[in-house]
Amino acid sequence: MLTLGIVPSTFTIGHLPATAFPEDDEWIALVRAPEGLTVVREADPWTAADRWTGFYGEAHGLDVPGVLSGLLTPLAAAGIEVFVASTFHADLVLVPERLQDDAVKALESAGYRIQRPS
Template structure:
């Protein structure tokens, strides 16, 4: 079933790490993709090292098919089906689109869920977990 907020998404070629730095107000380096400062500390999204430890996330992004800020339901149309499938997400929003991160081991399942919800996902950057 196609949603009125059906979107074209691409898989970002990088894998990401999401970190919580409880005492930081800014990271010590500039290798970050997104930052969110909150009372409990700093959340940092950065590219993950290929063989690094920790959880790796794969990003889905609107790929230039962004939307106006006042269009309702765009993010909900993506995270809703993923939530129904019990796939965790972490979201970093930009002015033009949302970067929706899903755990690397669940990316193929996430793509299937999103396509069944009416989204189109460009899988050319889909690779084996840990690659």
């Protein structure tokens, strides 16, 4: 089964309506849609904004079917909301920081190995 690492940083997810590009380059991921721009950033440690924990798996490439579905199924069954940013090599699955322990339990119960930051 896949090993997932918990990303040491926490993240925030924001929406910028009718914006072509953020004014800064402090973002991790950008997704442009007709209704605006979704921006994933590393969370400011002094801000009490909603924070998200990231799980990132081993590289698997684009030709391996079912990897993301395998991660999302146990999280959905546990009632945990997610935000996903996919890369060429793997998927960054974000869960609300307050649900991190529940997400770890759900993923471990599904057979995933979780590596916590040291």
